[in-house]
Amino acid sequence: VAETKSETELIEAIEENLLTILQQAFATETPALVQAAHILKQAPQIWVAGEFTSFTLAQLFAQRMQTVGFPAIAFQPGIMESASAIAAMQSGDALLGIAMGQPGVDTGYAMKLAREKGVTTLCLCHASTILPAREADIVLTAKVSSPISFASFNALLALSSILVEAISTYKAEGTATKFTTLQEGIGQLLSLRADTEEYEIAPH
Numbered sequence: 001v002a003e004t005k006s007e008t009e010l011i012e013a014i015e016e017n018l019l020t021i022l023q024q025a026f027a028t029e030t031p032a033l034v035q036a037a038h039i040l041k042q043a044p045q046i047w048v049a050g051e052f053t054s055f056t057l058a059q060l061f062a063q064r065m066q067t068v069g070f071p072a073i074a075f076q077p078g079i080m081e082s083a084s085a086i087a088a089m090q091s092g093d094a095l096l097g098i099a100m101g102q103p104g105v106d107t108g109y110a111m112k113l114a115r116e117k118g119v120t121t122l123c124l125c126h127a128s129t130i131l132p133a134r135e136a137d138i139v140l141t142a143k144v145s146s147p148i149s150f151a152s153f154n155a156l157l158a159l160s161s162i163l164v165e166a167i168s169t170y171k172a173e174g175t176a177t178k179f180t181t182l183q184e185g186i187g188q189l190l191s192l193r194a195d196t197e198e199y200e201i202a203p204h
Contacts, residue, residue: 017146021155025142029159032140036096036122037166039138040065043094043120046072047085049107050098057153058098061160067182068168077106086110091118097132098160099125100153101144104132111135124160 040046046065050058058074065072075085089095095114097107108131111121115135123136126144133139140163142155 014146018154021143022158025155025159029140029142032138033159033163033166035138036140036163039094039120039122040070040096040163041167041170043092044071044090045093046070047089047093047095047114047119048072048074048098049077049082049085049095049110050074050100051077051104051107052102053153054098054100054102054104054107057100057157057160058096061096061098061164064164065167068164070167077110082106082110082113086113086117089114089117089119092120094120094122096122096124097136098156099123099130099132100156101126103130108132108135124156124163126156 046062048058048062048065050056055074055076058076062072062074073085075081093114095111097104097111099107104125111123111132112135115121115137120138121136122138122140123132124140125133126141127133128139128141133141140159142159144153144156
């Protein structure tokens, strides 16, 4: 019983902490969210960069953008990766750099070079003092403090989700069509699985 109570208190503390961080973020970041959505919906090409765990969020953001009909490419900044991506960028494109609880130095370098090419740079991060934020035209920040020993990125995930949903409304009809087509494709694949004999999938 004591252990259950302790776990309950921990979950409640995490929930309360997230609500506090989100309230703070909504109070300060809404204007930046509006600006970011406006820029991304108009960009001919969206690039999303992130290192380590931030790359996972970059991939997720890019995939969600693709799903709703926006051209988006995620890359993990490094010497070759950044050079290749920047070479393909055009003036008017948008680059979103994501840095969750880390300096994101290589992301900052990529943003600096992209900015010099006329690419609009945005940053989703935990602190406005890190290099990617200093190289961004628009910065979205949220605290990563947590009642546990690990940093919490829930607020940053929430901000990225809000951004995706806001952008999706600009292609509402196309988004609905894409989701319908996606569901039809899933149905067809499930039918194929149901009708395929096991030996055809993995012959012995």
